[in-house]
Amino acid sequence: MDGLRLLPLLDGAPVERSDAARNREALLAAAQELVSRCGVEAVTMDAVAARAGVGKGTVYRRFESREGLMAALLNHSETAWQASVLSGPPPLGPGAPPLERLLAFGHSRMETNLLHGDLIQAAGHSGARAFAAVSFAAMHVRYLLNEIGVCGDIPILTTALLAPLEQVILQQQTHIEQLPLDRIRRGWDDLVRRVVTADPPDSVDVVAP
Amino acid sequence: MDGLRLLPLLDGAPVERSDAARNREALLAAAQELVSRCGVEAVTMDAVAARAGVGKGTVYRRFESREGLMAALLNHSETAWQASVLSGPPPLGPGAPPLERLLAFGHSRMETNLLHGDLIQAAGHSGARAFAAVSFAAMHVRYLLNEIGVCGDIPILTTALLAPLEQVILQQQTHIEQLPLDRIRRGWDDLVRRVVTADPPDSVDVVAP
DNA sequence: ATAGAAAGCGGACCACAGTCCGTTTAGTCC
DNA sequence: GGACTAAACGGACTGTGGTCCGCTTTCTAT
Numbered sequence: 001m002d003g004l005r006l007l008p009l010l011d012g013a014p015v016e017r018s019d020a021a022r023n024r025e026a027l028l029a030a031a032q033e034l035v036s037r038c039g040v041e042a043v044t045m046d047a048v049a050a051r052a053g054v055g056k057g058t059v060y061r062r063f064e065s066r067e068g069l070m071a072a073l074l075n076h077s078e079t080a081w082q083a084s085v086l087s088g089p090p091p092l093g094p095g096a097p098p099l100e101r102l103l104a105f106g107h108s109r110m111e112t113n114l115l116h117g118d119l120i121q122a123a124g125h126s127g128a129r130a131f132a133a134v135s136f137a138a139m140h141v142r143y144l145l146n147e148i149g150v151c152g153d154i155p156i157l158t159t160a161l162l163a164p165l166e167q168v169i170l171q172q173q174t175h176i177e178q179l180p181l182d183r184i185r186r187g188w189d190d191l192v193r194r195v196v197t198a199d200p201p202d203s204v205d206v207v208a209p
Numbered sequence: 210m211d212g213l214r215l216l217p218l219l220d221g222a223p224v225e226r227s228d229a230a231r232n233r234e235a236l237l238a239a240a241q242e243l244v245s246r247c248g249v250e251a252v253t254m255d256a257v258a259a260r261a262g263v264g265k266g267t268v269y270r271r272f273e274s275r276e277g278l279m280a281a282l283l284n285h286s287e288t289a290w291q292a293s294v295l296s297g298p299p300p301l302g303p304g305a306p307p308l309e310r311l312l313a314f315g316h317s318r319m320e321t322n323l324l325h326g327d328l329i330q331a332a333g334h335s336g337a338r339a340f341a342a343v344s345f346a347a348m349h350v351r352y353l354l355n356e357i358g359v360c361g362d363i364p365i366l367t368t369a370l371l372a373p374l375e376q377v378i379l380q381q382q383t384h385i386e387q388l389p390l391d392r393i394r395r396g397w398d399d400l401v402r403r404v405v406t407a408d409p410p411d412s413v414d415v416v417a418p
Numbered sequence: 419a420t421a422g423a424a425a426g427c428g429g430a431c432c433a434c435a436g437t438c439c440g441t442t443t444a445g446t447c448c
Numbered sequence: 449g450g451a452c453t454a455a456a457c458g459g460a461c462t463g464t465g466g467t468c469c470g471c472t473t474t475c476t477a478t
Contacts, residue, residue, distance in 0.1 A: 049429095055427060056429070057429070060465090060467080061427080065466075156393065157399070157400070164369045164372040169368060179365070184365065187369065190366070193407065198403035226455060229456065229457095258459095267457055274435080275436090
């Protein structure tokens with residue numbers, strides 16, 4: 001008699017129905033295959049739906065938009081990467097001094113961003129990337145800067161360090177300006193060194209929110 | 210008898226026919242009006258064509274794509290901005306010491322990038338922006354860094370400084386992280402200070418190409 | 419087992435970016 | 449002025465992202 005019982009367990013996650021889960025798997029698999037067989041371009045919403053044997057509406061129900069679908073695909077590799085940052089071997093993972101970890105972090109992120117270039121671009125500003133990737137990277141860099149003992153507005157400095165690692169920027173440097181990856185990597189090391197070793201600004205009263 | 214006479218004056222610009230010129234004007238005006246009356250979203254290729262009283266094909270003939278059209282719109286304000294950098298009053302224009310010019314440059318670019326946010330986004334990687342805007346800004350920053358006497362890989366440092374001024378990054382900071390503009394501005398000043406005042410790296414053998 | 423309700427499903431449908439090609443027009447040369 | 453050519457034009461057409469809504473499936477409660 002009370003409709004409350006119908007609500008998902010204690011109001012937590014809206015529970016996922018079995019067919020929904022099955023379809024999500026199928027869609028991700030279909031998309032993955034399409035992207036690895038014919039490139040990102042070929043990943044058409046109709047194509048994915050057809051290959052997964054579902055209607056187009058279903059694709060949009062699971063993943064908001066095309067960008068959302070791409071973001072979901074990205075999340076797989078992204079998660080693996082996060083794991084290697086959090087618990088992989090040094091210097092990327094824990095164990096090395098924070099400055100070395102920061103340098104390794106930059107090189108690693110540079111590589112993955114270039115590796116998944118077109119996927120990242122196709123994902124655009126959507127979904128999980130704005131959440132997972134960006135905020136994780138920011139969190140980690142903030143943490144390392146704190147460990148190193150850098151003074152100043154850490155969140156802003158973090159953005160400044162992360163910005164040149166963004167796919168768009170790297171793309172520009174490698175594809176248009178034709179800079180060798182090596183040089184870009186040295187550039188990162190240099191940038192970090194400059195940011196980290198500078199004297200603190202006159203007034204340091206800004207605190208991370 | 211010789212077809213050479215038919216070629217445009219000494220092979221320079223492919224000469225623009227009068228109707229073509231007229232239509233370009235009309236299209237730009239139509240687009241400009243649409244964007245300022247109904248926002249960038251409303252700038253549909255059909256809408257622009259209709260308002261300008263031409264066919265859709267004509268729009269695509271003049272401006273490659275929607276992004277191209279947006280880039281063309283941007284170019285107007287961009288040109289004015291470039292003028293104020295090259296010959297406006299200090300500290301943005303010439304007359305102030307280079308460090309102050311660099312700081313002012315950042316503030317100014319930040320403002321215009323935020324002001325034309327959606328237009329920039331709609332222009333994407335297209336046409337004139339990749340040319341005019343980006344390369345002009347890069348040129349100017351390289352020049353200022355040289356004037357200041359900064360050592361190291363100037364092109365790479367330039368990219369590192371320019372990256373956090375990109376629209377995408379600023380958008381993220383202001384709209385998602387809700388950071389006040391003031392703080393971002395101070396962040397720029399701090400970043401410049403750190404980059405500029407650091408000791409030169411051990412080996413400085415990289416030269417701008 | 420069965421009924422009821424919410425969640426999920428599918429594919430027709432719409433809007434818009436971008437293409438194509440037969441027709442028109444602006445210049446040029448005699 | 450008239451003929452000729454290359455450029456420009458226009459709008460029908462296509463492909464794809466995204467929406468909508470009537471139908472189906474799953475799950476829960478009895």
